[in-house]
Amino acid sequence: MRIAICLESAALLTWEIISLLRFWKKLCVSVLCFIASTGTKSALAQKPTRAVQFKAAHSWSDPLRIEPRLSGNFGEMRGNHFHTGVDLKTEGREGLVVIAATDGQVSRVKMSPWGYGNALYLDGPDGVTTVYAHLQRFTPKVQSWAVERTYAVRSLGLDASPPASAGLHFQAGDTLGWSGNSGGSGGPHLHFEIRSTANQHPLNPLDGWLDKVDTRPPLLPVLWVESPAERLRVALPVSDTLVLPGKTRFAIEGYDLLDGASNICGLRTLAAQVTSESGETLLTYRASWDELDFAVNKDMNAHAFYPVWSKERDQVHRLHRLPTNRLGIYTTPPSEGWVELDSGMRAELRVAATDAAGNATSVHVSLVGGLSLSPEGGVCNDLGAQDHGEWKVEPGFAGTQSHGSFEFAWKAGTFFESEIMGVFVRENGRTLEMMPIDVPYRKSIQVQWPVPSSVNVWEGAWSILPGDTLPSDRWLAVQRKESGEVARAVVASWLDSAWEVDLPRGGHWTLERDTVAPRVLPYHSGTPLMVSGDAVWYVEDALSGIADVQMTIQGRWARVVWDPKRNMVTYAAADAIHPRGLPCPVSLQVTDEVGNIHTWRRTLTWP
Ligand SMILES: [Zn+2]
Numbered sequence: 001m002r003i004a005i006c007l008e009s010a011a012l013l014t015w016e017i018i019s020l021l022r023f024w025k026k027l028c029v030s031v032l033c034f035i036a037s038t039g040t041k042s043a044l045a046q047k048p049t050r051a052v053q054f055k056a057a058h059s060w061s062d063p064l065r066i067e068p069r070l071s072g073n074f075g076e077m078r079g080n081h082f083h084t085g086v087d088l089k090t091e092g093r094e095g096l097v098v099i100a101a102t103d104g105q106v107s108r109v110k111m112s113p114w115g116y117g118n119a120l121y122l123d124g125p126d127g128v129t130t131v132y133a134h135l136q137r138f139t140p141k142v143q144s145w146a147v148e149r150t151y152a153v154r155s156l157g158l159d160a161s162p163p164a165s166a167g168l169h170f171q172a173g174d175t176l177g178w179s180g181n182s183g184g185s186g187g188p189h190l191h192f193e194i195r196s197t198a199n200q201h202p203l204n205p206l207d208g209w210l211d212k213v214d215t216r217p218p219l220l221p222v223l224w225v226e227s228p229a230e231r232l233r234v235a236l237p238v239s240d241t242l243v244l245p246g247k248t249r250f251a252i253e254g255y256d257l258l259d260g261a262s263n264i265c266g267l268r269t270l271a272a273q274v275t276s277e278s279g280e281t282l283l284t285y286r287a288s289w290d291e292l293d294f295a296v297n298k299d300m301n302a303h304a305f306y307p308v309w310s311k312e313r314d315q316v317h318r319l320h321r322l323p324t325n326r327l328g329i330y331t332t333p334p335s336e337g338w339v340e341l342d343s344g345m346r347a348e349l350r351v352a353a354t355d356a357a358g359n360a361t362s363v364h365v366s367l368v369g370g371l372s373l374s375p376e377g378g379v380c381n382d383l384g385a386q387d388h389g390e391w392k393v394e395p396g397f398a399g400t401q402s403h404g405s406f407e408f409a410w411k412a413g414t415f416f417e418s419e420i421m422g423v424f425v426r427e428n429g430r431t432l433e434m435m436p437i438d439v440p441y442r443k444s445i446q447v448q449w450p451v452p453s454s455v456n457v458w459e460g461a462w463s464i465l466p467g468d469t470l471p472s473d474r475w476l477a478v479q480r481k482e483s484g485e486v487a488r489a490v491v492a493s494w495l496d497s498a499w500e501v502d503l504p505r506g507g508h509w510t511l512e513r514d515t516v517a518p519r520v521l522p523y524h525s526g527t528p529l530m531v532s533g534d535a536v537w538y539v540e541d542a543l544s545g546i547a548d549v550q551m552t553i554q555g556r557w558a559r560v561v562w563d564p565k566r567n568m569v570t571y572a573a574a575d576a577i578h579p580r581g582l583p584c585p586v587s588l589q590v591t592d593e594v595g596n597i598h599t600w601r602r603t604l605t606w607p
Contacts, residue, residue, distance in 0.1 A: 012029070017359045050128075051194075051208030058125050059172035060209075063101050063181070063192050064088055064130060068212050069260050071189055073356070074204040075289030075329075076255070076266030077304055077315050080440075081297045082289070083266065084202035085131065085193035086210065087537060094136045094188045096179040099172075101130045101192075101209075106168035109138070109146045111158040113562045116191065117183020120176055123197050131193035136180025142168055143177075147575060150559045154551055182563070202292050204268070206356035206493060214258045214357035218267050222253040223351075223365060224305055227372070231307065236363050241346075246372020249337035250274075250283075250319040251305035252363075256355040264315060268356045272319040274339050274367070277346045282339050285319050287329045296326040301440035302416040304328060317353065324395050324416045341369030390422035390435075404449035405465055405498070406432070421445075428453040430511050432477075437506040444502035449477070449492065449511065474594040476544055477501040477509045489514075490546055491593050514543040517598040518590040523568075533606055537588060540567050543568030544593035554584045578606045 054060070062068060072078075072087035090096045102124030110119040116133035120142060123129050137143055145166050150158045162168045170176060179186040192210075194203045206212055225232040226244045234242065236252075250272070256265040266289060276282040287303070301309075302325040305316035320337025321330045341347055345368065352362035389403035393415055400409045403423050410421075422435035429452035434445065451470060472494040480486045489539050492499035492511070503509060522528035523536035530536055539562070540544060551558040558577055561570045569588065571578075578584065588600040 018050060023275070027073050027242055031380040049208040050203070053514035054128060055208075058102060061099050061101055061173045062210060063098055064090070064096055064190060065099070066091065066096065068210055069213060070258050070265065071187075071261060071263045073256070073258070073265040074202070074206060075268070075292070076264070077203040077309060078298055080500075082292055082300045082303075082458055084292050084294070084297070085133075085191050085204045088190040088192055088393075089192055089261070090179045091189050092188060094178065097175050098132050098135060098177050098179050098189070098190060100170040100174045100176050101172060102128060103171045104130070104144060104169070105164065106162050106166075106170070107197075108161050109142060109149075111146060111150070111157060111561075112183055113157060113564050115183050117185060118177070118180065119183070121193075123178070127197045129195040129197045129200070131191075131195060132176055132187040133181055133193070134182050134189065135177045136182065138177040138257050147559065151557070151575075151577075154557050156560070156562060181565075196291075198598045199378070200294065204290050204356065206268075207290060210359070212258065214256075214355060214359065216257045216259060216355075217359035217361045218254060218256040218355050220252055220254045220351055220353055220361055220363045221462075222316070223363075224251040224253075225249075225348075226251065226305075229372075229511070234365075236365075238365055241366040241368050243368055243370035244339070244341055245370055247340045250349065251308075251316050252319060252351050253308075253314050254351075254353050255315040256353075256359075258355075266315070267317075268354045269354045270317055271353075272349065272351045274347055274349050276341075277348075282347060283320065283335070283337065284332050285321065285335075285337075286331045287317070287321075288331070289329055291328070293328055294369060296328070298326050298442070299327045299416075301442070303329075304390065306440050307438040310440075322416050324413065337544070339367075343369045343371060345369040354452065388422060388424045389424070390420055392418060392423050394418045404429075407448035407498075409446040411443045414441060414445065415439060416442065432509045434503060434506045434509065439506075441505050444504045446502050447477075447503055448495070449499045449501055451498065452511065471513070472499070474515055474544075474596070475499055475511055475513050476594065477503060478512045478543070479505075479507055479509055486543060489593070491544065508534065512543065514592065514594050516542055517596040518546055518592050520588060520590050520598045522600075522602075527602075527604070528571075528602060529606065533578075535571040535573075535586070535604070537569045537600065538567050539569050539590050541590075541596075542593040544596075546590060547593045548589075548591045549587045550591075552587050554579070560588075574604045576602075580606045 008339055070086055070090040071089050072083055074083060074086060100122055104122040104124035106119035106120060107123040110116055118135040119131060119133040120138060121129055121131050138146060145162055146158055149160050179190045192205060194205050194209050195201060221236055223234040223236055225234060225248055227248050254265055254267050254270055258265055269288040271286040275281055302322045303318060305318050308314055308316045320335045323334040347367045349365040349367055352379045354360045391401050395415050395417060396412055398410060398412045404425060419436050419439060424433040429450060475492040476489045477492055479491045481487045490501050492501045518539055518541040521538045528535040530535050549562045551560045551571055556577060558571055559575055561591060583603045583605045586604045588604055589597060591597045
């Protein structure tokens with residue numbers, strides 16, 4: 001394995017034979033040292049992990065009765081966070097028995113249209129909590145406790161901690177529920193987590209908790225080279241010496257593939273080093289995904305090479321930890337990551353990755369200093385002299401700025417690095433373009449948005465007649481995809497003479513008004529009643545989105561399950577609050593984010 005790495009690295013170089021041989025010898029030694037320091041199988045095997053200690057003292061069952069196959073692992077980049085568990089495949093279907101991994105007490109039950117969906121938290125011995133998410137339903141004694149609790153608090157969804165008196169105690173191997181596709185799940189699977197009970201930090205389930213055979217090493221297919229002026233994509237391996245355009249920093253696409261699945265998974269460790277030809281270390285970096293912390297997990301946006309991550313969803317890791325990045329996964333000090341080589345000066349970049357099974361991959365790139373490119377000017381240069389303003393924002397400071405009648409306010413820590421903020425006002429104030437676009441916003445920018453000048457008031461979406469007073473309610477700042485589909489919509493609140501909106505990212509925002517109530521349609525034409533006795537509706541809202549769903553049967557509050565993925569609302573006959581054989585009034589009230597309400601009312605007779 002190690003010899004193969006040396007051969008591969010050597011083959012990348014186009015140098016003369018003699019220097020190649022001399023270098024090869026040096027490289028083999030340094031790659032060996034480097035690999036050894038990144039924690040491979042042998043290093044892991046030396047100290048018993050928490051999982052090994054736990055299993056020696058307590059019973060343990062894998063949460064599914066089938067061979068574990070993973071569609072996702074711990075630490076892979078997802079949306080705006082690192083994935084905090086493993087996603088176990090469930091043969092593409094729902095309803096597989098989910099069993100308790102440890103003995104324990106149910107400490108939390110969640111039922112939500114979003115996120116974890118139906119989820120159960122089990123507090124086991126030695127401060128170990130296991131979490132089972134996206135379930136179809138819970139085992140009957142948990143299910144009936146959760147349903148009863150929902151009727152007591154009359155909420156859409158539930159997030160509650162059962163008291164010990166509820167008797168929700170299980171032993172390893174007991175049935176906890178059935179696998180499903182609830183919440184933010186993109187298909188049937190079981191999301192499984194191991195947490196430290198005390199601080200709720202998720203631990204890597206592949207650190208000895210779940211045994212998963214994996215023989216495929218991680219992949220490092222693309223290096224990204226960033227200078228103040230440009231971004232360069234370099235396919236790996238690369239045989240040519242890379243000429244650096246002055247001050248430069250690096251990011252690498254790195255991921256793992258597991259046996260028996262094609263899904264892109266996260267790495268276990270990633271390390272990088274830049275060494276000058278005189279042996280000086282110019283950059284050193286190491287991250288490992290053993291434990292995460294929900295409090296700072298969104299700083300994944302600063303770990304990722306955001307311009308590529310946000311557009312392509314490729315797992316591209318910055319090879320430096322930004323000083324404002326609070327993640328605890330690094331063992332090297334923070335750094336802005338810039339490497340500057342004098343013209344003609346040579347250096348080596350080495351990157352090594354391991355997966356949870358200890359398979360390792362490394363790449364090696366020869367670098368030489370070149371001439372620096374001058375960076376572009378301000379963010380607004382290419383757009384000519386239009387109605388725009390720009391200013392600098394430092395990560396550690398809050399601030400305010402105005403542009404025309406627009407006002408902008410940001411909190412300290414909004415950006416991870418100092419940025420030039422730029423704003424353009426277009427269409428007489430109906431559209432706002434906010435820069436920067438391809439960096440993450442950790443906090444929203446608060447914008448006071450004045451009423452646009454009246455010129456366009458009766459055109460298009462502004463469908464009011466001249467002379468009418470512009471209504472100030474039910475407005476949203478909307479960002480649309482190229483296809484025209486709504487990407488995100490932020491409710492605007494009216495303050496005297498302007499709207500206030502919290503914009504969570506840069507780009508093109510337009511004021512739009514939502515006056516249309518959600519659509520509500522019974523599952524069958526005419527009736528929502530199914531043979532099972534469940535009542536099912538389709539609900540949809542075109543612009544602002546659905547905020548709440550409330551149902552009554554004979555005036556009595558009834559629990560519904562809203563599934564935004566399928567646009568469906570279900571009343572479960574198992575709740576049994578409906579009378580049978582008698583006509584009774586039923587109402588379903590669906591409210592959107594700006595308060596438009598559709599109330600569906602009928603008399604239904606359950607068989
Ligand atoms: Zn998951």
